Amino acid sequence: MMPTTLSTLLQKYSRPGPRYTSYPTVPVWSDRFGADDYRAALRELAAESDAADLCLYVHLPFCAMACLYCGCNNAVTSKAEVVDAYLDRVAREIALVSDILGGRRRVVQMHWGGGTPNVLTPHQMERLVRLIEAAFDLDWNGEMSLEIDPRVASFVQLKHIRSLGFRRISLGVQDFAPQVQQAIGRHQPEALTVGIFAACRAVGFESINLDLVYGLPLQTRATFERTVDTVLAMRPDRLAIFNYAHVPKLRPKQRHIRPEDLPDVTTRFAMFDDARQRLTEHAYVWVGMDHFARQDDELAVAAREKRLHRNFMGYTLRPASNLIAFGMSGISELSGYYAQNDAKLGTYQRTLDRNELPIVRGHRLTPDDQRRRAAIAHLMCNMELLLTDIDEDLRTSLAALRPMAEDGLIQFEPDRVTVTALGRPFVRNICMTLDAYLQADTTRPIFSKTI
Numbered sequence: 202m203m204p205t206t207l208s209t210l211l212q213k214y215s216r217p218g219p220r221y222t223s224y225p226t227v228p229v230w231s232d233r234f235g236a237d238d239y240r241a242a243l244r245e246l247a248a249e250s251d252a253a254d255l256c257l258y259v260h261l262p263f264c265a266m267a268c269l270y271c272g273c274n275n276a277v278t279s280k281a282e283v284v285d286a287y288l289d290r291v292a293r294e295i296a297l298v299s300d301i302l303g304g305r306r307r308v309v310q311m312h313w314g315g316g317t318p319n320v321l322t323p324h325q326m327e328r329l330v331r332l333i334e335a336a337f338d339l340d341w342n343g344e345m346s347l348e349i350d351p352r353v354a355s356f357v358q359l360k361h362i363r364s365l366g367f368r369r370i371s372l373g374v375q376d377f378a379p380q381v382q383q384a385i386g387r388h389q390p391e392a393l394t395v396g397i398f399a400a401c402r403a404v405g406f407e408s409i410n411l412d413l414v415y416g417l418p419l420q421t422r423a424t425f426e427r428t429v430d431t432v433l434a435m436r437p438d439r440l441a442i443f444n445y446a447h448v449p450k451l452r453p454k455q456r457h458i459r460p461e462d463l464p465d466v467t468t469r470f471a472m473f474d475d476a477r478q479r480l481t482e483h484a485y486v487w488v489g490m491d492h493f494a495r496q497d498d499e500l501a502v503a504a505r506e507k508r509l510h511r512n513f514m515g516y517t518l519r520p521a522s523n524l525i526a527f528g529m530s531g532i533s534e535l536s537g538y539y540a541q542n543d544a545k546l547g548t549y550q551r552t553l554d555r556n557e558l559p560i561v562r563g564h565r566l567t568p569d570d571q572r573r574r575a576a577i578a579h580l581m582c583n584m585e586l587l588l589t590d591i592d593e594d595l596r597t598s599l600a601a602l603r604p605m606a607e608d609g610l611i612q613f614e615p616d617r618v619t620v621t622a623l624g625r626p627f628v629r630n631i632c633m634t635l636d637a638y639l640q641a642d643t644t645r646p647i648f649s650k651t652i
């Protein structure tokens with residue numbers, strides 16, 4: 202094998218790639234898949250004899266302030282009546298879906314994402330929990346989590362959220378450097394974050410995740426290292442370290458970020474690598490592509506035992522063949538189907554006012570999709586591809602992996618292909634070689650406007 206320098210690898214492989222929270226990815230889905238198709242998929246699920254447990258995702262799109270780097274589907278408001286009107290529609294959506302499912306189904310995983318779920322008042326949060334409990338059997342011993350913005354959190358609010366039954370919480374941090382916060386329009390003093398983190402521990406959250414982002418404007422290796430050190434002193438159970446995607450054509454607010462302020466690809470790579478080293482030195486396990494967990498955390502244990510799963514909520518402990526999403530832009534994943542809700546607040550609400558499910562696109566997986574989805578998910582979770590799990594068609598894709606083996610990113614073994622430590626940051630590129638839609642149409646967009 203020819204020795205390959207890191208800069209050659211970065212030049213060759215550093216290009217945008219899907220995060221593969223689904224396969225096929227959203228740009229492949231069709232807007233011909235609508236509410237009738239989703240209804241039929243739900244009926245199939247209802248007819249299954251072994252009533253499988255469900256996962257729920259609720260999208261709460263409201264934020265008190267807009268951050269310039271944000272890639273989420275959100276709306277800026279602090280008006281309680283706007284949130285109330287949205288919850289009226291979520292209530293209708295829950296009723297429509299649970300009517301089709303018939304009977305009460307057990308829910309073992311639930312996540313509230315956004316937006317900023319903690320802009321809801323205590324009364325609104327309680328209302329939403331009761332709405333869900335009226336339709337489903339929520340197993341509060343399962344993975345019940347929500348995301349919060351520390352800037353709008355308080356001790357009293359956190360105590361209330363814990364009393365509702367949530368056991369896991371995720372805090373958005375991004376970076377502590379004031380100049381970076383200024384450039385991304387997110388003023389979040391370090392002392393505030395540290396205080397809210399301590400409050401999360403004090404009120405009894407069993408698992409606390411912090412989200413960091415690298416590749417932000419004015420970020421340097423030194424500033425990001427300092428952020429990682431501050432976070433390490435807090436000892437979160439889990440950390441997600443995301444790479445900032447600068448796509449101003451899709452996210453107009455990002456036009457306020459000056460491209461010349463963004464770190465170059467080598468610096469970005471070094472930032473992640475510095476963080477990885479620091480975290481592994483401090484007994485965190487690198488999980489999947491961009492997550493870290495304390496050695497004793499369930500996620501780290503699942504990663505060690507190759508029991509990780511991946512869905513739209515990220516890396517999880519359970520398979521999500523039955524993930525039902527509520528709220529604008531939410532994506533449901535039923536066995537064999539993906540379906541996405543309308544990402545525009547107005548039309549999402551008006552569709553529900555007509556008692557219709559607000560599905561705007563989706564996809565029914567073919568047998569080939571299912572095989573490739575399983576192979577890609579296994580790669581993203583376990584950094585290996587088992588040759589016994591793939592059929593002849595998929596084996597032909599392996600030829601495309603040969604140059605990566607020559608570059609030292611993967612290794613061919615008799616029964617599997619394994620991703621090397623050098624190859625792990627490029628796991629998306631490895632998965633892209635198995636993506637039949639990308640290979641067939643290299644002009645196909647990688648990112649979707651809708652999520």
Ligand code: SF4
Nearest residue numbers: 264267268271273316
């Ligand atoms: S980053 Fe979070 S708080 Fe900021 S605008 Fe996006 S969803 Fe809202």
